Amino acid sequence: MPSVAFKQYSDDVSLLVLLLDTNPLFWSNTSITFSQFLSHVLAFLNAVLGLNQLNQVIVIATGYSSCDYIYDSSLTSNHGNFERSGTGMPPLFASLLKKLEDFVTKDEELSREEGHEDRTPSCLLSGSLSMALCYIQRVFRSGHLHPQPRILCLQGSPDGPEQYVAVMNSIFSAQRLMVPIDSCYIGVQNSAFLQQASYITGGVHHTPKQLDGLFQYLTTIFATDLHSRGFVQLPKPIGVDFRASCFCHKKTIDMGYICSVCLSIFCEHHKKCSTCGSVFGQSKLDEASSVSDKKRKAPHT
């Protein structure tokens, strides 16, 4: 088996890790239903697997409170003895859907347990990115011969600023590993995290305008393997939204204060950096106001 695999390895073998957004709060009010979305995505996965015999696909579901591996095409237990339910799914994806359903149930329980949390209706992008990177790292260490991994993030939920630090860390790890993060954003607002992820790691970011043509977008832009991207011109976004969220309140900010030691971002003046503990000196604004105070006091005395 391994020798055959060696002979068949060409430079366009890819390992695609798909991060699927299953945030119920997003899916409860979109133009496209989850089932339609799923059919586009499943057809896309089939197409990717059809491009090359050695391609691999991993699906990770990004839920509201948790993430989990849903599908791994390299596991042989996928094929075979699932009974076909009428005109339903081909057996290839039956296990995927089963696992997805189980995952959603588990996620619901977890969110119930969490209690009242004032949170943006975002999905756990940082979690799924970390899981994807762990899997890819395992693939890298498995041996000399492995497909070229990339991550595709299919998301519609808005960014959760509280995840900023974790997401940025994952992005930089991906950059280090030279794994591009592609992102397809199907939501309403722009996602700064995804734009930055694609920009920094060298992936493709696209916001499809027509969601009923999602399959076409996916196969045109995101099915290209890494080798072919050298000579295929893919659409690039006009610019990247580089806004960060502050470390203290997790708000998205344009201008703020930065610790000169660890580069943590704060929206208001602090006496001490919460990340590295370095003490900040008095800022010029404070000095000026204190001097003027002193001046005002002097004539009185």
Next chain:
Amino acid sequence: MAGEQVENRGVKYKSSIKDPGTPGFLRINEVMLLFVPNDPKSDSKLKVQTKNIKSHKNTKEASNKPPWLHLTTYQGRNHIFEFENYPDMHTCRDFVAALDKNDEEPKKAAVSTSTEQLSIKELELRFKLLKENSELQRLHKQFVESKVLTEDEFWATRKKLLGKDSIRKSKQQLGLKSMMVSGIKPSTDGRTNRVTFNLTPEIIFQIFAEKPAVRQAFINYVPSKMTEKDFWTKYFRAEYLYSTKNTAVAAAEAAEDEELAVFLKPDEILARETRQKIRRVDPTLDMEADEGDDYSHLMDHGIQRDGTMDVVEPQNDQFKRSLLQDLNRHAAVVLEGRSIDVDSEDTRIVAEALTRVKQVSKADGETTKDANQERLERMSRVAGMEDLQAPQNFPLAPLSIKDPRDYFESQQGNIVNVPRGAKGLKRNVHEAYGLLKESIVEIRATGLSDPLIKPEVSFEVFSSLTRTISTAKNIIGKNPRESFLDRLPKSTKDEVLHHWTSIQELLRHFWSSYPITTPYLHTKVGKLKDAMSNTYSKLDAMKESVQSDLRHQVSLLVRPMQQALDAAFQHYEADLQRRTAKSSGGERPNGYV
């Protein structure tokens, strides 16, 4: 006033203000100022030529100072004369002033004639500049011939181009021809046995530069021993003898004619020079290749001048020259270039100038002992043995230059993420999960939707993607070596560039004319404004005429030009309004209505 003189008896001469002054007698006439002290024993007798007097000052009558006249000379000396009363001083002063004026007038006359002459030269220079620089010519034609700008105004801003130094700098030094002198073929007369050589000063220069022995011989023999014509005849006879293979004849003739022998011998001066040069060569340099060239070795190998490879009899070997030596010598001279600038027809002058130059360079070349020592030290330091050094492989990281547009052009429609109210969340979550699970069940039951995607939708997606990929914004500017101007058709590109330069020219003159103080400036500004409106309309026309996919970029290029013109127009209008307001308001100076 010429011819008169002023004499004054009661004058005191002071060499400085504090000096109490020696009383004496002052006489000033046209040529000279003479002061003789009354006391014959004092030595402050003064004779100053009036043309040396640079300036004069005097104390005023109204002040309480005594009447002094202060004269300064060109040599920087000051002479102070104290008079008895003011009228005397005034007479003297007026006389001196009149003399000064007389002095200045001839100078002015001289200056004006020279400016007239200069302007003829300048005209030639201007003409030459216009011929050389086609862009300048175009501008000149556009503005000066359509009477927008006058000649003087046009050239006023280009003084640098017209400066005298630029003439010399821009004149390229002509090098020497790379064809060898010996390649000159004489014209032969078929009937008689005469050959005629044509000698031009150029050829003479090259012969003198290449063969210092010939030059020396020329200086020695002409005109004392023989005329120039004889000299050259002998020289070419020698050349002819070389070109035949007959060394015996050459030896015979050399024995007869002493002057001819000079030409047939190897060049002693060259040999000496080369030996000196060898002494100063870096010792690590491999000189074996140069051995045939140093004029001091025997030529026992190598191709002779005429292409044969005969071995030469020892006693006649000095009458043969090797091709290699000639070629190398010629190449060295050509590379050195023209060492003198003498443009003279007279051969003797050329020869002497060359000798002088060689002597000067030789004198420079002779170094002192210290310099020698320093040179040796430097050589030993510099002569690093490459084989003995470790390999230096510096790890290089490639430059990563990011496109700044990614950072600054992105804020289009980026809405800040507003967190929705948390209260509503809890209630909806359960419902939302329910919906989700339903969808999954549904798809498990029904399978993938059929058809997956409608063809029209698919086609629309394709076309929009293609459009996105091929928009100019995504293509232009990504390649740092390409500029947008290259994508324009050539005529448009030339037009755009020409408009830039002409607008610059117009605006330069326009802004320099403000504030308007004379009617001349007023008319000038008017003409400039008309020309600018003309250009403005031309720019608009050009924008229309460009093809549609380039139009946006062209209008971006053209916009700053139009903005500059707009600013100028605004200023003009505002100024005009102010003037008319002032002129109409001037009739009622007190502001009465």
